[in-house]
Amino acid sequence: MSLTAFYALAAFILLFALLAVTTANMVRAALSLAVTFFLIAGLYVLLGSPALAAIQFMVNASAIPIMTLFIIMMTQSRNSPAPKSWQIALGALAAAAALVFFRVAVDHGDSSVASASPAVLGEGLLRAALLPFEVASVLLLLAMVGAIVLARRRAG
Amino acid sequence: MVTLGHFLLLSGLLMAIGLYGVLTRRNLIAVLMSVEILLNAAALAFVSVAAYRDPHLFAGQIFALFIIVVAAAELSIGFAILLNVYRSHGVVESDAISEMRG
Structure with missing residues (x-):
């Protein structure tokens, strides 16, 4: 795994997240x-x-931004109001606390990556994690029905 | 070489950025977007630990998969609720729905 690719990806990830x-x-x-x-x-x-x-690309990088853009247009929220100064202070404090908390994670020396083929991942999903898999499908069905019921325009 | 520590530090930085967004954003859609950044940071930590420390079982990657599923469900319900907030208040900002203050 090349260090250059990692640093380029990490820099752009942090930039766009900010x-x-x-x-x-x-x-x-x-x-x-x-x-x-x-x-x-x-x-x-x-x-x-x-x-x-591939799943990250299809769900998080494609479907969720499209849904977000739809809801931004439906609620006509073109701009987010600027945060108050106490909010910025609280947010910076919490972010710094999170970084201090995560600083303990940064001295692992090993550098070998085990790759997981899609076939192995699928077999693990349907053997070791079969019950969570089915529960997740029920959760998605409930979320779909719940979203439709919640977003429906009430009569009168 | 890229080590596990690099990935965990990146995940921690993403977590800090998401936390900052949750606390500073006043538009509720932007708050939900920051929650998405938090969930993705957690998924990234799970996947990197699985890739470096768990060569045979892929529990970390399966966990990341379930994080993505739960995030999608949470976001769709959250957006449906925000649509109702918009219908009753006209805006989706946290200041507008503070009338339950004691």
Whole structure:
């Protein structure tokens, strides 16, 4: 795995994620989020799991930004109001606390990556994780029905 | 060489960015987008630990798959609720729905 590819992907991921949480223009934020997720799919390829990269590309980098753009247009929220100063202080404090918490993770020395072929992943999914798989399908069905019921225009 | 620490640090930075977004955004759609960044940071941590430390079982990748599923369900329900907020209040901003304050 090349260091250059990792650093390029990481730099653009952080750049677009920062853009997605700070820009006032909502459409621009949604598109930056799509680019962030697309680049994270590239990281999954580097980590040796092309199946997960494909799922990340189809769901998180394509379907979710489209849904987000639809809801931005339906609620006519073109801009997000600028955060208040106490919100910025609280957010920066929480982000710094999270970084201090995660700093303990940064001294692992090993560097060999095991790649997972889609066939192996699918077999693991349908053998070891069969019950969670079925529960996830029921969850998606419930979410679909729930979203339709919640978003339906009430009569009168 | 790229080590596990690189990936975990990137995941931590993404987590910090998402946390900052959740706390500072005032448009509720943007808050949900920041929650998506948080969930993706967690999934990235799971996948990188699975790739470096777990050569035979792929529990980490399966976990990431379920994170994506749950994130999609959460987002669709969240957007349906925000649509109702827009119908009753006219905006989807956190200041507008604070009338339950005690």
